[in-house]
Amino acid sequence: MVTIVSSFVWILMFRTCYNLCFPAKNDVVTNISSSSQSTVPKNLSNLTQILDLSENNIIGIHMQDFAFFHQLKSLNLSFNKIRNLAAATFRSNQELECLDLSMNELVNIECHFLLSVTSLKYLDISYNNFLSLTLGKAFSFLKDLEYLRLGSRKTIKLQKNDLEPISGKHLQEVSVGLKTLSEYEPGTLQVLRTAKLHIVLPSINYANLLERVMYDAFNISDTLKLSGIDCCQNCSEKLSNIDCCQYCSLITSSRGCCRHCNRYINSFKMLDKFSKVTNLSLQYLTLDWNAFESISEIIWSSMVKNLNIFNVKICQVTPFILGHLETTLKTFAVRQIDVVPFYVNQSVIYHFFDVIKAENLMVCESGMIFMTCPNKGNTYKLIDLSDNSVTSDFLFQDCQTLNSLETLILQQNKLGQLFEVSNMTKYMKTLKHLDVSQNQLILDEIRVCPWTNSLTKLNLSSNRLTDSVFTCLPSNVEVLDVQKNDIFSVPKMLNNLNMLKELYLGTNKLANLPDCSKFINLEILFVEANAFHEPSSSFLQSCQRLTVLNAASNPFTCTCNLRDFSRMKENTHIEMIGWPKSYRCAYPDNLKGTLLEDIHLSEVTCSTTLLLVIVLGSMIALTIVIGLMCHFLDLPWYLRMIWQWTQMKRRTMKTDSHQLSENLVYHAFVSYSQHDSSWVKEQLLPNLEEKGSPLRICLHERNFIPGKGIIENIINCIDKSYKSIFVLSPNFIQSEWCHYELYFAQHQVLNEQSDNLILIVLEPIPQYLIPSKYYKLKSLMAKKTYLEWPSDKNKQRLFWANLQATIGINLTAPSEEFFCVNTDQ
Incomplete structure (x- = not known):
């Protein structure tokens, strides 16, 4: 029997809703998931369009629960305890397009309630308590259905007529959980017409069923996803603290617990050159290294062009010499590969990747600490080693065989020296894009860095680089990303980066906008979340070709020096990312939080020349008026007399009459x-x-x-x-x-x-x-x-x-x- 844990893993991994199940910008969303509800709440807005009631304790659905939701488009009832739904449950929900009933306790797969919602595009009824997968006639009325998820926690049988109601429909994706399959009629799955097919494979206990299911799966769609390959099922040893795979990694016998792998290998042999599959995904695999290489070799010999292997657990690693193969593989991607044995002969694993001849190689989230330089004749155009533990000490140093490599992604590793990274690229004559973001890169001394001349896109974001990074850049770079570093300024004395078109400097410590005189072709500049207060007045003059600017979330000082910058949106063709909500004053205190677009500084206040003209003009006008008054009104005489009167009054007030002579x-x-x-x-x-x-x-x-x-x-x-x-x-x-x-x-x-x-x-x-x-x-x-x-x-x-x-x-x-x-x- 399949455990409830494995059921949850399966359903969570493949609950990838169709885009229509996600709320649009103006949709009315009500989320009451994980709130211990036992019934559908009565106080919900009848304007709700997206309703999430997942992960509750709802047992029954009543006729009136959704009667007032006439605009409901998406309903998620997964992970509840629903046992039955009446035929008229959704009769008022004619707009319903997305319905998720997975992980409940439904028994009747006839699903008469579907007669009321013929506009459904996405339906998930997987992992219920169906006793069979014989679909009812209601499915034939789903004229708009595109995505369908089927499956049961109970032991089921599958025959040709079971899927007949959907045999004539051209679906986008069908997922069928057959983990509990006990009987299968050959050709049953081939009635499906779908662009993408996902099969959760039967238990290894039914080896004959496994071969039949996989044969049909290989001949239905060009995109196939297979889950649940487990060579260590039914491990005979009774283990209390560790699983079978961990136990197998400890024993010396190469065929210890993973003795069932040959059955999977034989099943993959049916993936011949006449199958339809060109895009194959294998997910949640538990097997030994020999089986992994054998299955990979079979796939490489087929017509599959893109192979994606996700979440692999390797129980044993034993020497296995894989010969060089001429393949048609375009992409080989491995993500989350976990080698359980602590002590492993690394050369066995490196040899495996060494013989692969694909255009795109991706090994991510797998704990890789190194990658050998491939032999001659490789065809790599892209190598992605993201989310590993690779260092730059020896990675691809002096490697002269990557003659076709165009993109190298080393994101989120443990690279330390920027100079070593540049030195790594010097023989990569076709490399155009390098991503070494989210590492620990520093440049401990200023020196010439030997970058390849072909590099045009460089991502150095989220490292520990300082201003000196601008002395170690490829001369032909067009797109440079140095966000989230420790850069205080862009040095004025640096080599011209005449080819640079995009510069990303966000989340650093810049005190001012960079001068574009060294980047004469700069078109896009991101300097958000830095520390500059007043952009320099020469910035706009130096950045003549700038079309996009992101300077949001900086502590702007709203004075006259900021006036030209605040008018940039109005007076130039430059697109201001985040304008106006992310551009606010930080100083002075009385303007803190005010939008820059709401600050209006007068021309007189900010123009010294205009102010001087006004002052001088006022003085001249005042002089003329005074002159006229003096000429016609004898103003000087009045002023003199008033002055004398004031002085005399002051002296008289100071004179004490008691101090005067008595005479x-x-x-x-x-x-x-x-x-x-x-x-x-x-x-x-x-x-x-x-x-x-x-x-x-x-x-x-x-x-x-x-x-x-x-x-x-x-x-x-x-x-x-x-x-x-x-x-x-x-x-x-x-x-x-x-x-x-x-x-x-x-x-x-x-x-x-x-x-x-x-x-x-x-x-x-x-x-x-x-x-x-x-x-x-x-x-x-x-x-x-x-x-x-x-x-x-x-x-x-x-x-x-x-x-x-x-x-x-x-x-x-x-x-x-x-x-x-x-x-x-």
């Missing part, structure tokens, strides 16, 4: 020429004594004390006045007494170190008109700010405000008020 009686002593008396009486006195805060003004004609000398009165009035106002005009210059008053007032200023003089220019006085004896007046007018009497009435209000601010301070009220005025004699 002060008047706010100001006024000195003027008698010829200007009308202005003093009509303008000066009314504006200072009557308006605003009244001031006490000392005038000669009012406050000089009779009987005292004029000089004494002048000195007395100046001493008792806070300020001395001098009304300057050409008349003032001709007055001797005014000169005396000015002299005494200036003398007081020097003695007390105060600033009590106020000069009012009533009429302009040119310097050359002032006599030389008035040198003190000249000095004062040159050093001291004076007030000009404006003839414009609009300006006079500011003049009086300015004058009042100069002398507006609080004085103690005198016991006897008197006023003092001096006029020229």
Whole structure:
């Protein structure tokens, strides 16, 4: 009996659904697999198109379980405990195209429920409890059926009429599990019309059935897959901790437990030159090395062109000399070959691969640590040694027989030195594509690497290479992949890679985009997930032929330097991979996470020239406006007066009235020429004594004390006045007494170190008109700010405000008020 473990292995390995079973982009998917459901949930959306209920504990399906799923296209009920389905179960699911009922407990293979779903394209009912594989008439109504999986866990018989309902259908693929087959009528499988056939072979206990099944299988389709070749079945030894294959690897007898291999070898002898098979896959094999080589030799002598062997367990390895064969084999692929014996004569295995003459050789996931240089006459165009343990120390070194090799794949091995890898290729004159990704490659010193000149595509991704890798590259390379390394920058001093068209630098540590001046023909550039903030402004200028750029997932700094780059999608023909969702600001913090396309920096902010033009233009315009204002509105006068008023106010506020002399009686002593008396009486006195805060003004004609000398009165009035106002005009210059008053007032200023003089220019006085004896007046007018009497009435209000601010301070009220005025004699 077949164990449940082997059943699971088989069904999991070949549950390769047709593409329609996978959700399309806009399909509504509901996945409730592995959720311990015992019934179909009732709260599912009736818009569901893809429904997965696999790996649950569902026993029964009711009539209404799927009644509301009118748009259901794919239904997966595998790995449950379903025993029966009513004929009307899927009558509401007219759109159903994919149905998986494998690994359940169905007994009736009549499958009347199929009458309701005639649009099915994919149907899997393998590994149920069918007592036979006699298909019901319902299968004949599946007009669109393309993929069919059959099989049972129970012992079954197979006869010609069993598959009659599908005999006229041209299917894409049919899989039939015959592991439990107990009786077989020759020619039964040949009623099938399918492009691909998969057979799980019967147990070795039924050797005659094995030969009949394989004979029919070889004459049905050009693509055949055979599973379940096990020479170690029914091992006589009772083992507790290890399986038969492990036990066989320990005994010395070459025909130990794998004594049934000859039956399989004899069955393969029916694969003669008249069979239809050109593409053959053998999966899940357990046999000894001799049987493996014998079966391979038979296949090579047939019309098979592509041989794929997957998941092989070798129980014994004994010397077996395989001669050189002339074959028509195009592809020989071995994946997951497991040699169980720990100590093995490696030369036996290497000799096997040495004699193979195929165009494509693939030995993957098999623990290979070495591969010999093949003998002359090989026809290899492709060698794939991915997922092994190969090192570069001796692999194909000085190998001169790979004269036809075009593609060499050494992905995911243990290669260490890039120089050794380049040295390996120097005799491979036709090599175009080399893949050494996912290794441990380094370049420990900068030196010339002897690559073959024919190499155009090189994959060095996922290694430990640094910037120095650019000194060790083939000169004719067109496609270079150095993603996922430790590259910080592309050196500026490197040999020109004029042929390079595609460069992949993603997931490194680049601080800036590379300069394309060394890659003048570069068309595709990938620099995603690096560390650059602001792509250089010269990048676009140097990459004139670039058509595709992937710079996503970098920490962009969104400043003016990034403006041209962020507009690349709009302003160039370059296709931006990942735009816009994968291009976001990382700095500054206030823009972190913002899409680059949403950052709008103005032309003024980012253009120094434009900003300078605007600033200079504004300054020129302001200068013109100020000039016009100065010309028509006398703006300088207003500014000067406002400045004087501000300064005077500030000084007045700083003056402490308690610190003033107790002798002060008047706010100001006024000195003027008698010829200007009308202005003093009509303008000066009314504006200072009557308006605003009244001031006490000392005038000669009012406050000089009779009987005292004029000089004494002048000195007395100046001493008792806070300020001395001098009304300057050409008349003032001709007055001797005014000169005396000015002299005494200036003398007081020097003695007390105060600033009590106020000069009012009533009429302009040119310097050359002032006599030389008035040198003190000249000095004062040159050093001291004076007030000009404006003839414009609009300006006079500011003049009086300015004058009042100069002398507006609080004085103690005198016991006897008197006023003092001096006029020229």
